[in-house]
Amino acid sequence: MQAGDTIMALSSGSLPAGVAVIRLSGPLVRGALDALAGGVPRPRVMSLRHIGQGQRLDQGLVAFFPAPNSFTGEDCAELQVHGSPAGVKAILSELRSLGLRLAEAGEFSRRAFENGKLDLVEIEGLGDLLNADTEKQRQQALARYDGRLTDQIDHWRDTLLDLRAEIEARLDFSDEGDVAEDLPESWQRQLSDLEVAIAAALASVESGRIVREGIRVALAGAPNAGKSSLINALARSDIAIVSDEAGTTRDVREVPLDIGGQLFILLDLAGLRETESRAEAEGIRRAERAINEADIVLWLRAPDAEDVAQPETRGRLLTIGTKADIGPVKGQDLSVSTETGQGLETLIERLGRLGDGMAGGEPALVSHTRDRDALVAALEALAETRAALGDWELAAESLRRASAALERLIGRIDAEGVLDRLFSSFCIGK
Structure with missing residues (x-):
């Protein structure tokens, strides 16, 4: 990253696309617009221009933002052109020939910081x-x-x-x-x-972190308690492998879920039990750590699976009776069935209320x-x-x-x- 360079970048994401936005910042911006766009447009007014030196490469909208009243505090410009991979490549090549270089990650924002346009917060x-x-x-x-x-x-x-x-x-x-x-x-x-x-x-700070990083919800219990089936039902997708064979989940799988505008990270964990398999034992160790660190733990109990002791956790604990379509379990806070859909909306509503309590009303700064x-x-x-x-x-x-x-x-x-x-x-x- 060299101070004084003029930088360029495709700011609008992957190609092809309907529109591509090429961003420029630095002392050579005016000269680049003179050479490539037929002159410098009026500040902050979009102008339709032919793009190219001699040979026309494309046609698009050009905007100029003079220093110091720009995002970076330097002369800046944006070229809104057609999102053709070949077209964008040709335009960037022409700009490179005029002395511009490709920007590094975050370099536009870093220049904004260094020029006093934005502080670190x-x-x-x-x-x-x-x-x-x-x-x-x-x-x-x-x-x-x-x-x-x-x-x-x-x-x-x-x-x-x-x-x-x-x-x-x-x-x-x-x-x-x-x-x-x-x-x-x-x-x-x-x-x-x-x-x-x-x-x-x-x-x-903690409620602010929960909003920014998400509420971590561990789905835990004995093997075959219905963890993977429940996570698939909540995510409305076949994300986790569901099998009658115990020990199929051996790592922590994270599934994001938006409930009422709040991010929840569902954690599909290995079933807790004694095992001689080193791979499964490692999965269980990771599961116990995830349970201990989770903000909410859904402890799953099924009528056809033998329950195990609950590990220590600092988070809120909800006991969920799964497979309600084949029978009840004792001591449950909620009862659900992924086969019939029973209780799933109630569980989502309960998670939403818990999330509101953890994140607070207005998100913390x-x-x-x-x-x-x-x-x-x-x-x-x-x-x-x-x-x-x-x-x-x-x-x-x-x-x-x-x-x-x-x-x-x-x-x-x-x-x-x-x-x-x-x-x-x-x-x-x-």
């Missing part, structure tokens, strides 16, 4: 938005991308600056008569309010491990501030560290390693 929101599969994920990601979390962090940082100003005044002007020795009562209230606000945000780490560090620094109020220098340093934790979250400091990891997951052309 907003960039993460953009990445989450690109990967959103459900309505709640879209809402959460868009709010973060739109800067709502950044606005909150900026408010906290402004409060920290006010708190630091009072401390610094006592350090720098302790001999002046107009600087009181004790801090005003409003200072203590500001510190308390700030601690409460950051602690509330920290408490919402904080959902990444980085969010949690930064908020924990800021709270610890504020606690140290309280403990150090007898020493102004230590108190000022603790407040500075609280500010640094929040600045690190939005990418003002120590961002390089996070950037490399984040942008590598972006698609080419974004």
